[in-house]
Amino acid sequence: MRILVCKNYEEMSKKAAQMILSQVTLKPNSVLGLATGSTPMGMYKELVSMYKNKVIDFSEVTTFNLDEYYQLPITNDQSYHYFMHENLFNHINVKKENIHVPNGMVKDIEAECSRYDNFIKESGGIDIQVLGIGHNAHIGFNEPTINFERGTHLVDLKESTIEANARFFDKIEDVPRKAITMGTGSIFKARKIMLLACGEGKAEAIYNTVYGKVIPEVPASILQFHNDIVLILDEEAASKLNPEDYKIV
Ligand code: F6R
Secondary structure: OEEEEEOOHHHHHHHHHHHHHHHHHHOOOOEEEEOOOOOOHHHHHHHHHHHHOOOOOOOOOEEEEOEEEOOOOOOOOOOHHHHHHHHOHHHOOOOHHHEEOOOOOOOOHHHHHHHHHHHHHHOOOOOEEEEOOOOOOOEOOEOOOOOOOOOOEEEEOOHHHHHHHHHHOOOHHHOOOEEEEOOHHHHHOOOEEEEEEOOHHHHHHHHHHHHOOOOOOOHHHHHHHOOOEEEEEEOOOOOOOOHHHOEEO
16 A cells, blocks of 8 residues: 655645546546545546646546435436536546446346446456545445445445535435445456545544454455555545655655
């Protein structure tokens, strides 16, 4: 695990965007695994500005999002489909047909999950997977549980996740109770992984991810076994780590 610590959120976002730029420059037809949530928003802003300044070209890129709420229409401004278009896709030249977000509105969820996994496989697999992390160390919507799930699946969200995500909805009752997410196994298959975290609230999850036992009760802990992973943190998220274990950038 490589751990890079940046002064603040802005610097973390810039660093993360530079990593995506390097990836897409070296391999223009890269397959990007993308996350939603507040953490990567600054990175998306940087990428949009790089695109506007003609520094990066997304015309051959394919994207797969980690997750989507179950039974929340894509027209709802809290759907992850909506989020991604608002924050990134509408402002860059990625082709519509190359954008993939799980469809939470389908009746046959199992078919949708295997369709999604097959799409990832047929696209050649994910070159770089961007991750945020929940306070309970969830990645995607792989909540703490008793086993690591392999592929895309439907999950019941934990009460703590519902509470954390309520900040985006009018009231907590509006937060969907279920979501479709890529499994820990699918995430792990990405060739490179870049996990972003900021703020003191994530410090414990980061500590457990880096030093804890590799157990499904701490979903992100499995990343300790990945051979090409970088954590990009702000100082607060890194506050519980031993300074010998990270590089200040
Ligand atoms: C979102 C996702 C989640 C978030 C996590 C952190 O696609 O996969 O795992 O990354 O809940 O969310 P924020 O960034 O809002 O703290």
